[in-house]
Amino acid sequence: MELSRKTTAALRTTSAATAIAIGVFGASIASAQTELRLHTFVGPSHIIYTNILEPLAAEIEERSAGELTLTLYPSMQLGGGAPQLIRQAQEGTVDMVFSLPGYTSPQFPRTQMIELPGLSEDGVASTTLMWELLENGYLDPEFDGLKVLALWAADDAGIYTRDRPIRAMEDIEGMILRSPSAAQAGQIEALGGTPVAMPITELYPQLERGVIDGAMVPFTTILDFRMHEVANYYTLTGPIFGRSQFTVVMNEGSYNNLSEEHQAIIDDLTGIELSRRATEAYLARADESVEFVRNDSSKEVIEFSEEEQARILQALSPIYAEWAAEMEAQGIDGPALLAVAGITLD
Numbered sequence: 511m512e513l514s515r516k517t518t519a520a521l522r523t524t525s526a527a528t529a530i531a532i533g534v535f536g537a538s539i540a541s542a543q544t545e546l547r548l549h550t551f552v553g554p555s556h557i558i559y560t561n562i563l564e565p566l567a568a569e570i571e572e573r574s575a576g577e578l579t580l581t582l583y584p585s586m587q588l589g590g591g592a593p594q595l596i597r598q599a600q601e602g603t604v605d606m607v608f609s610l611p612g613y614t615s616p617q618f619p620r621t622q623m624i625e626l627p628g629l630s631e632d633g634v635a636s637t638t639l640m641w642e643l644l645e646n647g648y649l650d651p652e653f654d655g656l657k658v659l660a661l662w663a664a665d666d667a668g669i670y671t672r673d674r675p676i677r678a679m680e681d682i683e684g685m686i687l688r689s690p691s692a693a694q695a696g697q698i699e700a701l702g703g704t705p706v707a708m709p710i711t712e713l714y715p716q717l718e719r720g721v722i723d724g725a726m727v728p729f730t731t732i733l734d735f736r737m738h739e740v741a742n743y744y745t746l747t748g749p750i751f752g753r754s755q756f757t758v759v760m761n762e763g764s765y766n767n768l769s770e771e772h773q774a775i776i777d778d779l780t781g782i783e784l785s786r787r788a789t790e791a792y793l794a795r796a797d798e799s800v801e802f803v804r805n806d807s808s809k810e811v812i813e814f815s816e817e818e819q820a821r822i823l824q825a826l827s828p829i830y831a832e833w834a835a836e837m838e839a840q841g842i843d844g845p846a847l848l849a850v851a852g853i854t855l856d
Contacts, residue, residue: 544772546570546580546764549599550608551592551711554584556734557795558756562660562788563608569779578772580606592709596759600655605764611652611755612691613709618652618755619840623847624663625693625752626833627826630851636663636753637789639851641782648847657765659780660758662789664728665796667694667751668744671724672717675743677812679822688713688725690754693833697751698726700826710735717741728754730792732799744803746813750822756788830855 548567552559559582567580586592588604595609596617611618612625621640623629630636640661643649669676669687676682683702689695695705706722710731716722718740725737729746732738758780765773803809814822830848834855837844845855 544578544768546578546605546760547583547588548580548606548608548758549583549586549588549595549604551586551595551709552584552608552734554582556584557730557791558608558788559584561791562784563758566779566784570775573775573779574772578768578775586711592711596656599759599761602761602763604761606659606758606760608756608758610690611757612693615692619837619842620649620847621652621661621755622691622693623833623844623851624755625667625691627697627750627752627829628823629752629853630663631749633663633665633753633789633793634786636755637661637782637785640755641785643847643850646850648850653759655762656759657762658757659760659776660785660788661755662757662785662792663753663755664789664792665730665753666728666747666749667726667753668729668747669724669726670729670732670737670741670744672720672741672743674723675810675812676724676745678818679825685723686721688716688722688727690727694726694751694754696829696832697826700829701822713737714740726751728792728796729799730795733795733802734799738799738803738806738809742809744800744809744811746800746811747822748814748816748819750814750819750826756792758784 548563550559563582567582570578570580590598592609593613595607596614598604599607611621615622620643624636624640630639640663644658644661671685674681674685679701682698685703686706687698687703688708689698689705695707698705708716710727713725714735714737717725717737724741729744732744765776768776800811804811830853834844834848848855
């Protein structure tokens, strides 16, 4: 059966339109954006969110001419709790997270070495040490399925309390104190206190109601989590309680699915330099926070003397051997890790 001229013309028109549509659709796929999602527990006013994550997202979009974007989800907007963030990244629920290894301490026994008492003199030295461990493969088992984009240490862990000041080591005895990790919980116990594990996002109401006496925390939290509203005494302890670690990690599959060009952008914008900037942001914020409460006549800032710091470090010194024994029980060469930090056990 022959087709009429009108039918043939109609078919030609339809075919042309289909070809154009396919061409347009194909072009739209080629130029489509790749969106990465970063999930975190901190709010949009937190120092790392404003000074590190937002600039990172902006730089990624600018360098990729809008082809690669990073969308930030603060305050656990995508669901779950802060201790679940690392798992969300590993499972690919999200592409990236900003979190603390200390929230899931058993997963990060090697990384937690940074919280040993008096290990490093400040946050910058701790960050440098962690990257030396990371780049030489010591931490690989703990970041399985993840690409570490940033890993850094905070300011010194201090202690703030609501009703009872801590002026000396003995004042910690009998106190219920929030601890950020298993390692620092052990230090609180060694000094006669009772540690309570909880994410920083849960600390405010517990301290406000007097459920706990205080907290061992980086002092950036004074402003970033409004703890100045519920704490009254702030003890600057010096570098004796170690430091919390923070990390931005990316699902390995999400990274591998990027084009080589986009991978290069991520590589160039992350790593040790981003980690150092994050450390500096925390140190500056800690100084600002301490100055804030110093200027409040209703608050008291207490500083441990060098002699008091030495007394506490002496009391905590057995923790090193205990930590090494715990590592050995897990098949981890603790002394080798300590050697990277220049520490040799007797």
